[in-house]
Amino acid sequence: MAFYSRVSGSVGVITLQNPPVNALSAAVRQGIVDTMHRALSEPEVKSVVICGQNGKFCGGADIREFGANMRGPPLVPMIHLIEAAEKPVVAAIEGVALGGGLELALGCHYRIAHSKARLGLPEVTLGLLPGAGGTQRLPRLIGVPAALELITTGRHATAAEALQLGIVDEVTDHSAVDAAVKFAQSVAGKSLDARRISTYPRPRSPDLAEIFEKAMKEVRRSARGAIAPVTCVQAVHASVTLPYAKGMERERELFSTLFTSGQAHALQYYFFAQRAVSRWSTPSGARWDTSKPRPVHKAAVIGLGTMGRGISVSLAQAGLSVVAVETQEKQLLEAKQAVSGMLERSAKRRGVPLADDKIKYNCSVQAVADADLVIEAVFEDMALKKTIFQQLSGICKPGTLLCTNTSGLDIDELASQTQSPELVVGMHFFAPAHVMKLLEVVYGPRSSPEALATAMEMGKKMGKVSVAVGNCRGFVGNRMLKPYLEQAFFLLEEGATPEQVDQVLEEFGFAMGVFKVSDLSGLDVGWKVRKADGLVVPGSTGKSARIRGGSRYSPLGDLLCEQGRFGQKTGRGWYQYDKPGGRVAKPDPWLHGFLEEYRARHGLVARRIDHQEMLERCLYALINEGFQILQDGIAAGPEDIDVIYVLGYGWPRHRGGPMFYAGLVGLDKVLERLEHYHQVYPDVLGLKPCSLIRKLAASSSPPIHRWREFIQKPRSQL
Numbered sequence: 001m002a003f004y005s006r007v008s009g010s011v012g013v014i015t016l017q018n019p020p021v022n023a024l025s026a027a028v029r030q031g032i033v034d035t036m037h038r039a040l041s042e043p044e045v046k047s048v049v050i051c052g053q054n055g056k057f058c059g060g061a062d063i064r065e066f067g068a069n070m071r072g073p074p075l076v077p078m079i080h081l082i083e084a085a086e087k088p089v090v091a092a093i094e095g096v097a098l099g100g101g102l103e104l105a106l107g108c109h110y111r112i113a114h115s116k117a118r119l120g121l122p123e124v125t126l127g128l129l130p131g132a133g134g135t136q137r138l139p140r141l142i143g144v145p146a147a148l149e150l151i152t153t154g155r156h157a158t159a160a161e162a163l164q165l166g167i168v169d170e171v172t173d174h175s176a177v178d179a180a181v182k183f184a185q186s187v188a189g190k191s192l193d194a195r196r197i198s199t200y201p202r203p204r205s206p207d208l209a210e211i212f213e214k215a216m217k218e219v220r221r222s223a224r225g226a227i228a229p230v231t232c233v234q235a236v237h238a239s240v241t242l243p244y245a246k247g248m249e250r251e252r253e254l255f256s257t258l259f260t261s262g263q264a265h266a267l268q269y270y271f272f273a274q275r276a277v278s279r280w281s282t283p284s285g286a287r288w289d290t291s292k293p294r295p296v297h298k299a300a301v302i303g304l305g306t307m308g309r310g311i312s313v314s315l316a317q318a319g320l321s322v323v324a325v326e327t328q329e330k331q332l333l334e335a336k337q338a339v340s341g342m343l344e345r346s347a348k349r350r351g352v353p354l355a356d357d358k359i360k361y362n363c364s365v366q367a368v369a370d371a372d373l374v375i376e377a378v379f380e381d382m383a384l385k386k387t388i389f390q391q392l393s394g395i396c397k398p399g400t401l402l403c404t405n406t407s408g409l410d411i412d413e414l415a416s417q418t419q420s421p422e423l424v425v426g427m428h429f430f431a432p433a434h435v436m437k438l439l440e441v442v443y444g445p446r447s448s449p450e451a452l453a454t455a456m457e458m459g460k461k462m463g464k465v466s467v468a469v470g471n472c473r474g475f476v477g478n479r480m481l482k483p484y485l486e487q488a489f490f491l492l493e494e495g496a497t498p499e500q501v502d503q504v505l506e507e508f509g510f511a512m513g514v515f516k517v518s519d520l521s522g523l524d525v526g527w528k529v530r531k532a533d534g535l536v537v538p539g540s541t542g543k544s545a546r547i548r549g550g551s552r553y554s555p556l557g558d559l560l561c562e563q564g565r566f567g568q569k570t571g572r573g574w575y576q577y578d579k580p581g582g583r584v585a586k587p588d589p590w591l592h593g594f595l596e597e598y599r600a601r602h603g604l605v606a607r608r609i610d611h612q613e614m615l616e617r618c619l620y621a622l623i624n625e626g627f628q629i630l631q632d633g634i635a636a637g638p639e640d641i642d643v644i645y646v647l648g649y650g651w652p653r654h655r656g657g658p659m660f661y662a663g664l665v666g667l668d669k670v671l672e673r674l675e676h677y678h679q680v681y682p683d684v685l686g687l688k689p690c691s692l693i694r695k696l697a698a699s700s701s702p703p704i705h706r707w708r709e710f711i712q713k714p715r716s717q718l
């Protein structure tokens with residue numbers, strides 16, 4: 001709702017009230033319309049201020065209402081009512097003016113912002129466009145190039161930038177409401193002819209055609225199949241080709257197309273999923289709201305390779321004192337230089353103070369004795385990690401949380417090396433650790449709820465999106481990757497090339513296809529793991545070369561590694577590069593020949609595999625594992641999996657995540673295709689539909705928010 005008050009006798013103040021961000025719900029819109037009529041009808045009132053309760057102007061349309069039948073006054077006529085008013089209306093922007101919130105402010109005659117306020121039109125990130133006049137008013141106010149940039153990226157501008165661009169008229173370090181009231185008094189009775197943005201002339205400039213062409217090219221390149229950015233450009237284009245009223249019609253038309261699209265549903269689902277993961281729970285009933293994190297002031301990082309350096313940077317930037325340990329003097333020095341450089345570049349980029357003095361470097365593990373939390377970040381080697389955990393258990397003060405940065409090793413095995421296994425959790429960072437937003441926080445069967453809460457909180461402090469997951473091989477992300485990769489290898493055996501598989505995945509929206517990712521991260525990483533698992537059998541021939549434990553196995557990755565082809569770092573992998581460390585992947589005739597020779601050796605006849613099959617086999621095998629993970633209680637809900645895949649594995653955000661995508665395709669359809677492929681390839685375990693997807697499909701495929709009801713609660717572990 002919105003409430004009305006009168007200040008200094010002549011200023012009507014309308015306050016939006018809908019915690020936490022004063023989103024424009026039906027009740028708020030009704031409140032604005034009612035109070036505007038009241039302010040306009042009171043003769044004593046000479047001007048009006050619109051503000052938001054609790055220091056937040058408005059977070060935009062209420063996204064929660066999007067799925068329901070629209071009630072209440074529509075946004076566009078409401079904004080027109082404000083703009084058409086004969087009394088000056090001033091927006092007092094504190095906190096945020098986003099989406100419909102900024103569009104509301106653009107309908108006001110003046111805008112005063114607090115210096116810490118953020119303004120923007122982020123609708124594109126929800127699969128929409130600014131459909132309440134934003135695409136028509138903003139270009140008229142600030143010109144096409146700046147408007148296009150803000151609308152197509154959805155980024156938030158600071159108050160200072162908004163002032164520079166001409167979006168706001170004044171910025172204050174004090175109360176924006178007080179400043180707006182004062183301003184409103186000063187403009188009472190003045191002509192509003194030049195203040196109604198909708199009456200401004202259409203933007204004109206000789207290079208507009210070129211600007212739009214460039215913008216369209218850029219969004220097509222970066223959108224990776226997302227339709228909203230392209231549609232945003234089309235809507236802004238209408239502001240230069242059509243008069244305002246017609247432009248608004250075009251905006252509405254384009255908005256409607258987006259509003260009902262699967263992409264908008266996916267992006268809005270993802271918006272809430274990313275927030276939902278912080279409300280974690282475990283099969284034992286431990287929960288975010290009943291588990292108290294321990295205070296952490298001092299953290300330590302052991303091992304200053306690539307991951308340890310990034311983690312140290314993240315901790316220091318979060319304001320913690322950090323002890324960074326590397327036992328060899330030379331490596332310690334190298335790491336120190338590298339970390340300082342990373343901190344410097346990051347401070348410059350983010351415009352924050354340098355956090356270099358937060359980190360103390362040391363050659364001795366003893367230096368971590370008084371840390372509240374230790375993150376071990378040495379190589380992915382269980383024996384080495386075990387030794388370190390034994391040491392830490394003896395060195396650290398009681399109550400210190402011991403964390404391991406691992407992408408898949410058994411947390412419980414490490415916990416068993418310590419005297420306090422309840423204080424051990426996994427923290428799976430993604431490279432580069434100071435940049436990537438995702439953190440898998442892994443609880444073992446003995447991790448305490450308090451330990452889990454502390455690690456989750458620590459992730460948040462570091463600016464990460466932390467997802468709590470159970471302990472199993474590969475946790476959530478890498479466990480699902482295995483059947484996906486496996487299918488990609490099998491497709492090569494059956495006749496595809498790495499380029500063909502990658503193209504299909506990139507057309508789907510992945511930033512990089514599976515083989516390009518493999519070249520980037522290094523083929524030797526997986527090889528080492530497979531060797532440790534006893535899967536690599538050099539020189540094996542005949543049928544046994546392609547079978548492990550009764551299931552189909554492809555040794556292609558192993559064979560490439562035996563040739564020293566580790567990917568980008570060696571200049572050769574699934575592709576070729578102009579030099580070791582090169583970045584541009586080029587098809588490699590050698591590899592094509594190698595595949596032909598491999599197929600011939602194993603009696604495999606290459607066939608033409610269509611795009612649909614490549615996509616289905618890779619994605620549905622991954623999705624099937626996701627259902628198995630839910631069934632096993634490793635992830636609490638589909639949102640956790642989707643957030644992990646979007647933030648950590650390049651799954652296109654506009655497709656919501658693998659579990660959301662499965663629901664969009666139809667669980668019965670996914671099940672039917674899995675059954676089909678499993679019939680064709682009965683020796684591929686990853687294609688055997690798991691019982692949860694069967695159960696859901698048999699229950700008429702309930703919507704994703706109801707899936708948790710179908711997951712049997714696994715035995716308590718915590």
Ligand SMILES: CCCCCCC/C=C/C(=O)SCCNC(=O)CCNC(=O)[C@H](O)C(C)(C)COP(=O)(O)OP(=O)(O)OC[C@H]1O[C@@H](n2cnc3c(N)ncnc32)[C@H](O)[C@@H]1OP(=O)(O)O
Nearest residue numbers: 021023059060061062063064075098099100122131132275
């Ligand atoms: C059908 C006809 C429509 C006509 C045309 C409509 C044209 C306009 C469209 C829009 O305005 S779409 C919405 C545009 N706005 C946004 O995209 C802003 C989204 N919100 C944010 O970016 C952030 O929440 C924030 C406002 C910057 C605040 O961030 P902070 O980190 O402080 O808190 P959060 O945890 O993100 O959010 C707190 C809480 O609030 C919920 N919430 C936020 N924004 C909205 C919203 N617009 N509608 C409904 N709910 C919102 C958010 O989900 C959090 O709640 P929980 O999920 O944790 O319960």
